[in-house]
Amino acid sequence: MKGKDIRTMKQDTKARRVAAQLMAAALSVLLLFSLSGCSFFGPKEERTEWIVDGEYDPLDEEQTAAKLMGYIQAGDADSIYQVFSQTAKDNSNNLREKIEELIAFVNDEMVSWEYDIGGPFDSTFQDNKIMRNRMIEFFIQTEKTRYVCILRDVMQDEFNPDNEGFYSITVFPEELSRLCDYGSFEEGELGVFLSYQGETNEEGILENLLDLAESKDNSGIYNLFSEYAKENVPDLPGQIETLIDFLGKPIRSWEFEDCATEWVQLPGTDGKLLRRMTVFSLHTDEETYTLQIRDLINGSENGENLGLYSVAVHTEQYTGNCLDLGWRTPGIFIYQLTITPSTTQVQGGGVVWFTTSIEATVTSDTNDIVPKQIDALTWEVTLPADSPYTCGFTAMRGEEEVYCSVLNNK
Incomplete structure (x- = not known):
């Protein structure tokens, strides 16, 4: 039997991702209409190309997934390569090769595919300029495993137009969602990333x-x-x-x-x-x-x-x-850093002790709540009666950082 904690982690991770994507999708509608001046009424112009006059002109999420899959099934690596941003092309030295690998995998293994969800999930505004990127998710079903495919693109970047276009396509077995999602614009991991379901059990x-x-x-x-x-x-x-x-x-x-x-x-x-x-x-x-x-x-x-x-x-x-x-x-x-509160809720304030698994620094996200260190692994916090309903606490050691919260039921 698999460990309960690891299964819960996978389920919670997927639930959080779906909830975040639903919120992002709702925000994307408002953002797209406000930026483009489109009306909710009247006919919608249908487009089929994502490169117009040499520039990336993003389609909606489901169209983008369908167009990508159409090119993959047609074996058209050039058209897929074309839609990647110049930044991605410059920073992925094996982009064409990985596109060919993706095409071979889909055409050799895929039984079916289905669109899941997508929408802008990050926007930056500064000095009257905007940068918008999004994540589009769909599933690829093989005879043995369902794979998640996450496509990330920069829809608009007035700071650096070279970023506009696809920046990553990541494919991995659904059960490994948290551990194999490698495409990252912020981390500079641009290109195509494929993880396959392993066949051997090397215990x-x-x-x-x-x-x-x-x-x-x-x-x-x-x-x-x-x-x-x-x-x-x-x-x-x-x-x-x-x-x-x-x-x-x-x-x-x-x-x-x-x-x-x-x-x-x-x-x-x-x-x-x-x-x-x-x-x-x-x-x-x-x-x-x-x-x-x-x-x-x-x-x-x-x-x-x-x-x-x-x-x-x-x-x-x-x-x-x-x-x-x-x-x-x-x-x-x-x-291996963890933080564990003595209780996850208090009634009208109270004292809470926190235990860390290794020596670390504990801080509060509320300015007037200051944790007091008792010993190497123990911290004490007094929550006032009027403290926020949710009080967050972070343990930090080097690059490690973990978080927990305590509810104040007033």
């Missing part, structure tokens, strides 16, 4: 890692890593020490969760490799952790295993970027 890789950690065999763990990771992670021995310390927690049980693969051309290497991500749940008395182990394989899932690329651990409260979980760079990444 032995975790068993081996746990055995070596229990015996504190640093060199044994080091030898599990690929030559690529050894050459590109200068602090790998130190990271292994941190991993051994983490795995020294009493682990009561663990389960295999899922597996995905992707074709990558790693910097400084010749030819493509298959990078596999295997996901597990680790259960301790206090917390359930998600563990991702990535390894490199030559040729196919049944090819020669070249060793580990990365190991990443995070808690359910982790809200950081999935790009930082051993995808962007090799190595070991551990995010």
